[in-house]
Amino acid sequence: MDSDSPDAPALVLLGHGAPEPRRADAVRNRGKALEAAQRVYRREGIEGLTMQKVALEAGVGVGTLYRGFTDKAGLAMALLDERERQLQELMISGPAPLGPGAEPVPRLVAFVTAYVQLVADQLDLVLMSETSAVGARFRSGAHNVWRAHCRHLIQLAGAPSGDYRAEALLAALSGEMIAHGLREQDKSRTQLADDAVGLARALVVAGPDHDRGPDGRS
Structure with missing residues (x-):
């Protein structure tokens, strides 16, 4: 059997959890939060990547951020x-x-x-x-x-x-x-x-x- 065998397991694109359907506003907030988190991370490193800083950078509430990502x-x-x-x-x-x-x-x-x-x-x-x-x-x-x-x-x-x-x-x-x-x-x-x-x-x-x-x- 070679590496392209039909018996090969199908690899499914996964991240750290399968995506769930979200409301349009939740999708927008998540996108804004991730862009903001990337900016904070590049600017201040992992130590500066706090939920409060990301929420402020993204212009969303801290509670919204916790609902979307649970924690840091x-x-x-x-x-x-x-x-x-x-x-x-x-x-x-x-x-x-x-x-x-x-x-x-x-x-x-x-x-x-x-x-x-x-x-x-x-x-x-x-x-x-x-x-x-x-x-x-x-x-x-x-x-x-x-x-x-x-x-x-x-x-x-x-x-x-x-x-x-x-x-x-x-x-x-x-x-x-x-x-x-x-x-x-x-x-x-x-x-x-x-x-x-x-x-x-x-x-x-x-x-x-x-x-x-x-x-x-x-």
């Missing part, structure tokens, strides 16, 4: 949606190897490389969205898309335990791991992408170990 983490997630959707669109219908038409390992490598860049570009927003609560990273719609994509490619490459290996790979691509590499280990984005690609390749070439004995021998 929800606002951060919404700001990430556009970049994540762009990557998802490329995965679904973009040129190979990120999009369909390539073998599973090159597609996985292309995804990992692109995802490292996405996280590094939006690092503070990613950290906010992933650490707002215990397990927040696992509950996002975007994470479900990344996991399904990685699991599918890992399984197509012939490796077992696709779900577990996909989660292991995504753990290495988390905001905290990327931040540690960039800020504590002083690695470049290229080095981090190379490290992540090496891990991805190791995960897809490792075979089943159910026939090995307790000492690791066949």
Whole structure:
């Protein structure tokens, strides 16, 4: 089965939650709030991105902002949606190897490389969205898309335990791991992408170990 098999799971464009129908005024307010949040974030960084400042910048009530986004983490997630959707669109219908038409390992490598860049570009927003609560990273719609994509490619490459290996790979691509590499280990984005690609390749070439004995021998 190749990477374009009809058995491949359909990737659905998701952000941090499927969109719900909204009234026209709610849609306008949300758009204004996101544009204002982006301006505040670019001007003052993640520390300056407060609900009060965004509401003032957008010209909407603070209560309106809380109803639309719940809290600062929800606002951060919404700001990430556009970049994540762009990557998802490329995965679904973009040129190979990120999009369909390539073998599973090159597609996985292309995804990992692109995802490292996405996280590094939006690092503070990613950290906010992933650490707002215990397990927040696992509950996002975007994470479900990344996991399904990685699991599918890992399984197509012939490796077992696709779900577990996909989660292991995504753990290495988390905001905290990327931040540690960039800020504590002083690695470049290229080095981090190379490290992540090496891990991805190791995960897809490792075979089943159910026939090995307790000492690791066949």
